[in-house]
Amino acid sequence: xxxxxxxxxxxxxxxxxxxxxxxxxxxxLGEPTRLHIxxxxxxxxxxxxxxxxxxxxxxxxxxxxxxxxxxxGFVERRKEGVSTYYRLADADVLRLCEIxxxxxxxxxxxxxxxxxx
Amino acid sequence: xxxxxxxxxxxxxxxxxxxxxxxxxxxxLGEPTRLHIxxxxxxxxxxxxxxxxxxxxxxxxxxxxxxxxxxxGFVERRKEGVSTYYRLADADVLRLCEIxxxxxxxxxxxxxxxxxx
DNA sequence: GCACTATATCACTATATAGTTATATTAGCA
DNA sequence: TGCTAATATAACTATATAGTGATATAGTGC
Numbered sequence: 001x002x003x004x005x006x007x008x009x010x011x012x013x014x015x016x017x018x019x020x021x022x023x024x025x026x027x028x029l030g031e032p033t034r035l036h037i038x039x040x041x042x043x044x045x046x047x048x049x050x051x052x053x054x055x056x057x058x059x060x061x062x063x064x065x066x067x068x069x070x071x072x073g074f075v076e077r078r079k080e081g082v083s084t085y086y087r088l089a090d091a092d093v094l095r096l097c098e099i100x101x102x103x104x105x106x107x108x109x110x111x112x113x114x115x116x117x
Numbered sequence: 118x119x120x121x122x123x124x125x126x127x128x129x130x131x132x133x134x135x136x137x138x139x140x141x142x143x144x145x146l147g148e149p150t151r152l153h154i155x156x157x158x159x160x161x162x163x164x165x166x167x168x169x170x171x172x173x174x175x176x177x178x179x180x181x182x183x184x185x186x187x188x189x190g191f192v193e194r195r196k197e198g199v200s201t202y203y204r205l206a207d208a209d210v211l212r213l214c215e216i217x218x219x220x221x222x223x224x225x226x227x228x229x230x231x232x233x234x
Numbered sequence: 235g236c237a238c239t240a241t242a243t244c245a246c247t248a249t250a251t252a253g254t255t256a257t258a259t260t261a262g263c264a
Numbered sequence: 265t266g267c268t269a270a271t272a273t274a275a276c277t278a279t280a281t282a283g284t285g286a287t288a289t290a291g292t293g294c
Binding site: 031033057058060061064065079081082083 | 290
Binding site: 047048049059060062063064066067079081082083084 | 239240241242243244
Protein backbone atom coordinates (compact mmCIF):
# COMPACT_ATOMS: atom_id res chain seq x y z
CA UNK A 1 0.00 0.00 0.00
CA UNK A 2 1.63 3.17 -1.18
CA UNK A 3 0.55 6.78 -0.91
CA UNK A 4 0.14 8.76 -4.07
CA UNK A 5 1.79 11.89 -2.76
CA UNK A 6 4.41 10.50 -0.45
CA UNK A 7 5.53 7.22 -1.85
CA UNK A 8 7.33 5.99 -4.89
CA UNK A 9 5.29 8.22 -7.14
CA UNK A 10 7.71 11.10 -6.71
CA UNK A 11 8.52 10.77 -10.38
CA UNK A 12 4.93 10.24 -11.48
CA UNK A 13 3.06 13.52 -11.05
CA UNK A 14 -0.58 13.31 -10.05
CA UNK A 15 -3.29 13.89 -12.61
CA UNK A 16 -5.67 16.80 -12.20
CA UNK A 17 -8.40 14.31 -11.44
CA UNK A 18 -6.43 12.55 -8.73
CA UNK A 19 -5.62 15.88 -7.09
CA UNK A 20 -9.29 16.82 -7.21
CA UNK A 21 -10.39 13.58 -5.59
CA UNK A 22 -7.89 13.95 -2.77
CA UNK A 23 -8.71 17.62 -2.30
CA UNK A 24 -12.41 16.78 -2.03
CA UNK A 25 -11.63 14.58 0.96
CA UNK A 26 -9.60 17.23 2.72
CA UNK A 27 -12.20 19.87 2.03
CA UNK A 28 -14.84 17.66 3.61
CA LEU A 29 -12.85 17.98 6.84
CA GLY A 30 -12.33 21.68 6.25
CA GLU A 31 -15.58 22.81 7.84
CA PRO A 32 -16.03 23.26 11.59
CA THR A 33 -19.59 22.01 11.33
CA ARG A 34 -18.53 18.69 9.88
CA LEU A 35 -15.70 18.31 12.37
CA HIS A 36 -18.24 18.95 15.10
CA ILE A 37 -20.45 16.20 13.73
CA UNK A 38 -17.55 13.78 13.45
CA UNK A 39 -16.48 14.68 16.95
CA UNK A 40 -19.98 13.96 18.21
CA UNK A 41 -19.71 10.47 16.72
CA UNK A 42 -16.50 9.64 18.55
CA UNK A 43 -18.43 8.08 21.40
CA UNK A 44 -20.45 5.84 19.11
CA UNK A 45 -23.33 5.93 16.68
CA UNK A 46 -26.05 8.55 16.97
CA UNK A 47 -29.22 9.10 15.02
CA UNK A 48 -29.99 12.43 13.41
CA UNK A 49 -32.29 13.61 16.16
CA UNK A 50 -29.59 12.93 18.73
CA UNK A 51 -27.05 14.77 16.62
CA UNK A 52 -29.39 17.74 16.41
CA UNK A 53 -29.58 17.80 20.19
CA UNK A 54 -25.85 17.33 20.68
CA UNK A 55 -24.65 19.84 18.13
CA UNK A 56 -27.50 22.34 17.99
CA UNK A 57 -27.38 22.47 14.20
CA UNK A 58 -30.50 22.71 12.07
CA UNK A 59 -31.98 19.46 10.78
CA UNK A 60 -31.61 20.24 7.08
CA UNK A 61 -28.10 21.54 7.52
CA UNK A 62 -27.07 18.50 9.54
CA UNK A 63 -28.60 16.12 7.04
CA UNK A 64 -26.80 17.76 4.16
CA UNK A 65 -23.45 17.52 5.91
CA UNK A 66 -24.13 13.88 6.78
CA UNK A 67 -24.84 13.05 3.14
CA UNK A 68 -21.54 14.60 2.15
CA UNK A 69 -19.60 12.76 4.86
CA UNK A 70 -21.36 9.57 3.81
CA UNK A 71 -20.60 10.05 0.14
CA UNK A 72 -16.91 10.60 0.89
CA GLY A 73 -16.76 7.59 3.16
CA PHE A 74 -16.11 9.29 6.49
CA VAL A 75 -19.29 7.95 8.09
CA GLU A 76 -21.50 4.94 7.60
CA ARG A 77 -25.13 4.52 8.53
CA ARG A 78 -27.67 2.02 9.64
CA LYS A 79 -31.41 2.50 9.33
CA GLU A 80 -33.56 1.33 12.17
CA GLY A 81 -37.23 1.94 11.65
CA VAL A 82 -37.67 5.57 10.88
CA SER A 83 -34.33 6.56 12.37
CA THR A 84 -30.91 6.61 10.77
CA TYR A 85 -27.90 5.93 12.95
CA TYR A 86 -24.59 7.36 11.77
CA ARG A 87 -21.15 6.26 12.92
CA LEU A 88 -17.53 6.97 12.05
CA ALA A 89 -16.52 4.72 9.15
CA ASP A 90 -13.06 4.06 10.60
CA ALA A 91 -10.30 5.59 12.69
CA ASP A 92 -8.74 7.57 9.84
CA VAL A 93 -10.49 10.77 10.80
CA LEU A 94 -9.04 10.48 14.27
CA ARG A 95 -5.57 9.84 12.89
CA LEU A 96 -5.86 12.79 10.53
CA CYS A 97 -6.95 15.07 13.32
CA GLU A 98 -4.17 13.82 15.54
CA ILE A 99 -1.65 14.96 12.97
CA UNK A 100 -3.34 18.33 12.54
CA UNK A 101 -3.56 18.86 16.27
CA UNK A 102 0.07 17.87 16.63
CA UNK A 103 0.91 20.60 14.15
CA UNK A 104 -1.05 23.11 16.16
CA UNK A 105 0.69 22.10 19.35
CA UNK A 106 4.06 22.50 17.69
CA UNK A 107 2.92 25.91 16.47
CA UNK A 108 1.84 26.95 19.96
CA UNK A 109 5.15 25.75 21.37
CA UNK A 110 6.96 27.83 18.76
CA UNK A 111 4.95 30.91 19.71
CA UNK A 112 5.64 30.34 23.37
CA UNK A 113 9.34 30.10 22.62
CA UNK A 114 9.24 33.43 20.78
CA UNK A 115 7.68 35.21 23.73
CA UNK A 116 9.84 33.56 26.37
CA UNK A 117 12.87 35.66 27.29
CA UNK B 118 1.35 14.90 23.02
CA UNK B 119 -2.33 14.28 22.68
CA UNK B 120 -4.70 14.96 19.86
CA UNK B 121 -7.67 17.14 20.53
CA UNK B 122 -10.14 15.04 18.60
CA UNK B 123 -8.83 11.57 19.19
CA UNK B 124 -7.26 11.52 22.63
CA UNK B 125 -8.34 11.91 26.18
CA UNK B 126 -10.54 14.84 25.33
CA UNK B 127 -13.48 12.61 24.49
CA UNK B 128 -15.27 14.11 27.45
CA UNK B 129 -14.13 17.66 26.76
CA UNK B 130 -15.87 18.89 23.61
CA UNK B 131 -13.94 21.21 21.36
CA UNK B 132 -14.70 24.91 21.36
CA UNK B 133 -16.01 26.57 18.24
CA UNK B 134 -12.69 28.33 17.92
CA UNK B 135 -10.67 25.14 18.14
CA UNK B 136 -12.84 23.50 15.50
CA UNK B 137 -12.38 26.52 13.26
CA UNK B 138 -8.61 26.47 13.61
CA UNK B 139 -8.43 22.78 12.76
CA UNK B 140 -10.88 23.14 9.88
CA UNK B 141 -8.80 25.97 8.43
CA UNK B 142 -5.85 23.58 8.18
CA UNK B 143 -7.84 20.88 6.45
CA UNK B 144 -9.39 23.38 4.09
CA UNK B 145 -5.94 24.57 3.11
CA LEU B 146 -5.33 21.07 1.77
CA GLY B 147 -8.77 20.98 0.21
CA GLU B 148 -7.79 22.64 -3.04
CA PRO B 149 -6.20 20.77 -5.96
CA THR B 150 -4.09 23.81 -6.76
CA ARG B 151 -2.48 23.83 -3.34
CA LEU B 152 -1.96 20.07 -3.36
CA HIS B 153 -0.28 20.49 -6.73
CA ILE B 154 2.03 23.11 -5.28
CA UNK B 155 2.85 20.95 -2.28
CA UNK B 156 3.42 18.00 -4.57
CA UNK B 157 5.83 20.08 -6.63
CA UNK B 158 7.83 20.77 -3.47
CA UNK B 159 8.27 17.09 -2.62
CA UNK B 160 11.55 16.98 -4.47
CA UNK B 161 12.98 19.96 -2.64
CA UNK B 162 12.72 23.72 -2.49
CA UNK B 163 11.69 25.72 -5.54
CA UNK B 164 11.41 29.42 -6.13
CA UNK B 165 8.22 31.00 -7.41
CA UNK B 166 9.41 31.22 -11.01
CA UNK B 167 10.25 27.54 -10.99
CA UNK B 168 6.87 26.71 -9.48
CA UNK B 169 5.17 28.71 -12.23
CA UNK B 170 6.99 26.62 -14.81
CA UNK B 171 6.31 23.32 -13.05
CA UNK B 172 2.67 23.87 -12.31
CA UNK B 173 1.59 26.24 -15.05
CA UNK B 174 -0.38 28.38 -12.62
CA UNK B 175 -0.51 32.15 -12.86
CA UNK B 176 2.00 34.12 -10.83
CA UNK B 177 -0.49 36.02 -8.72
CA UNK B 178 -2.57 32.93 -8.08
CA UNK B 179 0.48 30.92 -7.10
CA UNK B 180 1.74 33.64 -4.83
CA UNK B 181 -1.59 33.89 -3.07
CA UNK B 182 -1.72 30.15 -2.44
CA UNK B 183 1.86 30.19 -1.19
CA UNK B 184 1.04 32.93 1.33
CA UNK B 185 -1.84 30.85 2.63
CA UNK B 186 0.26 27.70 2.92
CA UNK B 187 2.94 29.75 4.62
CA UNK B 188 0.55 31.33 7.09
CA UNK B 189 -0.83 27.93 8.05
CA GLY B 190 2.64 26.46 8.42
CA PHE B 191 2.63 23.93 5.58
CA VAL B 192 5.58 25.56 3.81
CA GLU B 193 8.55 27.64 4.85
CA ARG B 194 10.59 30.02 2.75
CA ARG B 195 14.04 31.43 2.29
CA LYS B 196 14.81 34.62 0.39
CA GLU B 197 17.85 34.70 -1.79
CA GLY B 198 18.35 37.96 -3.57
CA VAL B 199 15.23 38.72 -5.48
CA SER B 200 13.98 35.15 -5.38
CA THR B 201 12.00 33.34 -2.72
CA TYR B 202 12.52 29.63 -2.28
CA TYR B 203 9.66 27.65 -0.78
CA ARG B 204 9.91 24.21 0.80
CA LEU B 205 7.66 21.80 2.69
CA ALA B 206 7.73 22.71 6.37
CA ASP B 207 7.74 19.08 7.49
CA ALA B 208 6.55 15.61 6.57
CA ASP B 209 3.05 16.04 7.98
CA VAL B 210 1.55 16.86 4.61
CA LEU B 211 2.95 13.63 3.23
CA ARG B 212 1.60 11.65 6.17
CA LEU B 213 -1.83 13.26 5.81
CA CYS B 214 -1.94 12.46 2.11
CA GLU B 215 -0.82 8.91 2.78
CA ILE B 216 -3.85 8.41 4.98
CA UNK B 217 -6.18 10.00 2.44
CA UNK B 218 -4.74 7.96 -0.39
CA UNK B 219 -5.02 4.84 1.72
CA UNK B 220 -8.70 5.62 2.10
CA UNK B 221 -9.08 5.98 -1.64
CA UNK B 222 -7.34 2.70 -2.25
CA UNK B 223 -9.64 0.97 0.19
CA UNK B 224 -12.56 2.59 -1.59
CA UNK B 225 -11.36 1.38 -4.97
CA UNK B 226 -10.86 -2.12 -3.58
CA UNK B 227 -14.40 -2.05 -2.27
CA UNK B 228 -15.72 -1.02 -5.68
CA UNK B 229 -13.72 -3.74 -7.35
CA UNK B 230 -15.18 -6.27 -4.96
CA UNK B 231 -18.68 -5.14 -5.82
CA UNK B 232 -18.12 -5.66 -9.53
CA UNK B 233 -16.27 -8.93 -9.18
CA UNK B 234 -18.53 -11.95 -9.69
C1' DG C 235 -56.34 4.68 4.54
C1' DC C 236 -54.84 8.64 7.84
C1' DA C 237 -51.88 10.93 11.14
C1' DC C 238 -47.38 11.41 13.07
C1' DT C 239 -42.40 11.28 13.30
C1' DA C 240 -37.72 11.08 11.36
C1' DT C 241 -34.93 12.05 7.66
C1' DA C 242 -33.83 13.74 3.10
C1' DT C 243 -34.18 17.05 -0.51
C1' DC C 244 -35.36 21.45 -2.81
C1' DA C 245 -35.00 26.46 -3.47
C1' DC C 246 -33.04 30.36 -1.98
C1' DT C 247 -29.73 33.88 0.08
C1' DA C 248 -25.47 35.25 1.78
C1' DT C 249 -20.65 34.64 2.09
C1' DA C 250 -16.10 32.98 0.94
C1' DT C 251 -12.62 32.31 -2.26
C1' DA C 252 -10.21 30.83 -6.76
C1' DG C 253 -8.48 32.92 -10.64
C1' DT C 254 -7.16 37.13 -13.23
C1' DT C 255 -5.37 41.77 -14.42
C1' DA C 256 -3.12 45.58 -12.90
C1' DT C 257 -0.16 47.62 -9.62
C1' DA C 258 3.18 47.85 -5.81
C1' DT C 259 7.38 46.44 -3.64
C1' DT C 260 11.99 44.92 -3.39
C1' DA C 261 16.68 43.40 -4.93
C1' DG C 262 20.39 43.55 -8.14
C1' DC C 263 22.78 45.91 -11.74
C1' DA C 264 24.30 49.46 -15.34
C1' DT D 265 19.75 57.27 -10.05
C1' DG D 266 17.10 54.69 -13.24
C1' DC D 267 16.08 49.90 -15.28
C1' DT D 268 14.81 45.22 -15.08
C1' DA D 269 13.29 41.01 -12.92
C1' DA D 270 11.00 38.44 -9.06
C1' DT D 271 7.51 38.40 -5.87
C1' DA D 272 3.59 40.24 -3.35
C1' DT D 273 -0.72 42.64 -3.05
C1' DA D 274 -5.10 44.98 -4.51
C1' DA D 275 -9.38 45.03 -6.97
C1' DC D 276 -12.52 42.55 -9.37
C1' DT D 277 -15.55 38.64 -11.27
C1' DA D 278 -17.34 34.19 -11.16
C1' DT D 279 -18.36 30.11 -8.72
C1' DA D 280 -19.15 27.11 -4.81
C1' DT D 281 -21.36 26.19 -0.67
C1' DA D 282 -23.10 26.92 4.26
C1' DG D 283 -27.24 27.81 6.41
C1' DT D 284 -32.37 28.17 6.34
C1' DG D 285 -37.37 27.37 5.59
C1' DA D 286 -40.47 24.71 3.00
C1' DT D 287 -41.53 20.42 1.11
C1' DA D 288 -41.05 15.47 -0.03
C1' DT D 289 -40.33 10.75 1.34
C1' DA D 290 -40.62 6.79 4.21
C1' DG D 291 -41.65 4.10 8.31
C1' DT D 292 -45.08 3.20 12.35
C1' DG D 293 -49.19 2.91 14.68
C1' DC D 294 -54.14 3.92 14.72
